[in-house]
Amino acid sequence: MSDPTAIVSLKDVHKSFGPLKVLDGVSFSVARGEVMAIIGRSGSGKSTALRCIDRFERIDSGTIEVCGHRVDDPQVDLKALRQDIGIVFQSYNLFPHLTVEENITLAPCSVKRVAKAEAKSLARQVLAQVGLEDKLNSYPEQLSGGQQQRAAIARSLAMQPKVMLFDEVTSALDPELTGEVLKVIEALAADGMTMVMVTHEMGFAKGIADRIVFMHRGKVHEAGTAGILSAPATPELAQFVGTGF
Amino acid sequence: MGGDLNINHLEFLGHGALWTLGLSAMALIGGGLFGFVLALARIAPARALRWASGGYIQLIQGTPLLVILFLGYFGLAAIGFDLSPLVAAGASLTIYNAAYFGEIWRGCIQSVPKPQWEAAEGLGLSRTQRMFKVILPQAIRIATPPTVGFTVQIIKNTSLASVIGFVELARAGQIINNSLFKPFLIYAIIALIYFAMCYPISRLSRRLERRMALGRAQPIPA
Amino acid sequence: MAINLDFPTVWARWPSFLDGATLTLELALMATVFGGTLGTLCAVGRRSRNSTIASLSGAYVEAIRNTPFLVQIFLVYFGLASLGLKLSAFTVAAMALTINVGAYTTEIMRAGFDAIPRGQIEAAEGLALSRFQVYWHIVLLPAMEKVYPSLTSQFVLMMLASSVCSQISAEELTAVANFIQSDTYRAFETYITIAVIYVVLSLVLRAGFWGLGLVLFPRLRRLGTPL
Secondary structure, eight states: OOOTTEEEEEEEEEEEETTEEEEEEEEEEEETTOEEEEEOOTTSSHHHHHHHHTTSSOOSEEEEEETTEETTSTTOOHHHHHHHEEEEOTTOOOOTTSOHHHHHHHHHHHTSOOOHHHHHHHHHHHHHHTTOGGGTTOOGGGSOHHHHHHHHHHHHHTTOOSEEEEESTTTTSOHHHHHHHHHHHHHHHHTTOEEEEEOSOHHHHHHHOSEEEEEETTEEEEEESTHHHHSOSSHHHHHHHHHOO | OOOOOOHHHHHHHHHHHHHHHHHHHHHHHHHHHHHHHHHHHHTOSSHHHHHHHHHHHHHHHTSOHHHHHHIIIIIHHHTTOOOOHHHHHHHHHHHHHHHHHHHHHHHHHHTSOHHHHHHHHHTTOOHHHIIIIIIHHHHHHHHHHHHHHHHHHHHHHGGGGGGGTOOSHHHHHHHHHHHHOOHHHHHHHHHHHHHHHHHHHHHHHHHHHHHHHHHHOOOOOO | OOOOOOHHHHHTTHHHHHHHHHHHHHHHHHHHHHHHHHHHHHHHHHTOSSHHHHHHHHHHHHHHHTSOHHHHHHHHHHHHHHTTOOOOHHHHHHHHHHHHHHHHHHHHHHHHHHTSOHHHHHHHHHTTOOHHHIIIIIIHHHHHHHTHHHHHHHHHHHHHHGGGGGGGTOOSHHHHHHHHHHHHSOHHHHHHHHHHHHHHHHHHHHHHHHHHHHHHOHHHHHHOOOO
């Protein structure tokens, strides 16, 4: 039914919260190794689209397929789906009562039944990837916002997902801390990780994304390579690029 | 022994229920007045007052009501102070509930926002004026839901007066049971009567609490 | 008028007081473990999407919170007897206390569960944890930590309420005192003595819960946030 190279594909997805139409026929697909940035003003439906991919929201109609899982199917195996997807949130959501190491080893040990020792070495490995090897035994509240977000990325990586979703991961950070998080994401992109990110960082999106989707009023208003940011085809995108909203 | 529950028994239970309400009212008023004094003493400028009231509260909150009732009735009688069950129960409940009211209300008074205290001081009001004209009227609003909630505890606690022979609802039930010997039925009826008295008050307290929470809610920044 | 007090006569019975205090603590510990578990399960039940389970848990909480413990213990005592179950007074007392404190624990733990941010649960779900695993690893301890002072107070209150178990002649501290005062005619001294013992027991219990908190919440131990 779909593009065989696509890891994530949405087709004609509709979603309403009560009378409010949030997604109004959204379609796009992401190929293996591709980095896609979803931009748009707040309320355009971009975060909802991302949350639907991980089945945090159920859709009203349309199809979503991720790594061979039919997400719109009520019988979808959520456990298998979510092992293939890593998601990072705006508010980090590290578990405050667990150390960084415990945050990372929890899911591999309890979901994948990885042995404790193996999980610990995995934790060291993913922490090295985000540059936090020395924070293994810290609690989240002892870390800066940027460090917490990097630890949250490491936690997702430890599950060895096939695709990573980033939901405005730098929006809660002070400007001087966004750089360290963006650098980690860049490194992941360079490693060939498939990624879908909702972001406000226009410059970053331009630099890293293979493709950009501009959402407006629940629809994909404009999509293409990063080039569309320099030469918008629609007045809405032109205004968004110019003013940020 | 034996026989069936009849209208006389129900009337007797009704009297007992009235005494439960009467005793609750005594405990509420007595405990409330004394508790109010304790609450003020807990935040008084004089350290001796704070310590004495704090010590009292710690002591009473560490002692079962049943033991206080035994002390007030059997204990005092043994050293020559014979109190009637009504007086012993009323006094014990007052002593006990005052400790809880004192602590609940201290919290309410202290949760009146700091700027209110400072503003009242800035107006040159005396400490008594500040307390009665500015702080307490606001504290009463905060104190209403937990006070109503604690009233349920007071009503339930009066059931312990039965052990010193005061004929309230629980004791009335025991007396009837002594002649009928249908304990499960009789205690189930008693439980229902208590429930009928307490549940509406529980509901009210929860509604007040919710309204309070709504009043406090701040708009969440988007 | 001279008051004649004789504490030594009463204190000579210290082994009985000790036995009674031990039994009171045992009752309190059993009700803490079983009532705590029951209450936590019912709190999960009250938040359940299954409306039958949710309203059953709700009815249990309301029934217990709006009736006196004295009546509850008689109902359990005579209810079990009418079912033909012959249990010791201690067992009945432990069961009644469990049922009672379980209802209060339900309300407290529910407030704790409600205080866990939605994002915590989503993050755990995003890591493919099952519903049970989310509760077990992510929700339970932080929720308990948030309401730990209330839980402590509730369990201390329950220990004090266990004095009511004397009414079905469980041989705990108050029942022991009733016997000693009828034997020595020293009611005042006897009840003053157990009042002091109860105050000590409640301090012991508070200290115990504080220590348990250090074990349960290692983050607080390391970062020194007061419980």
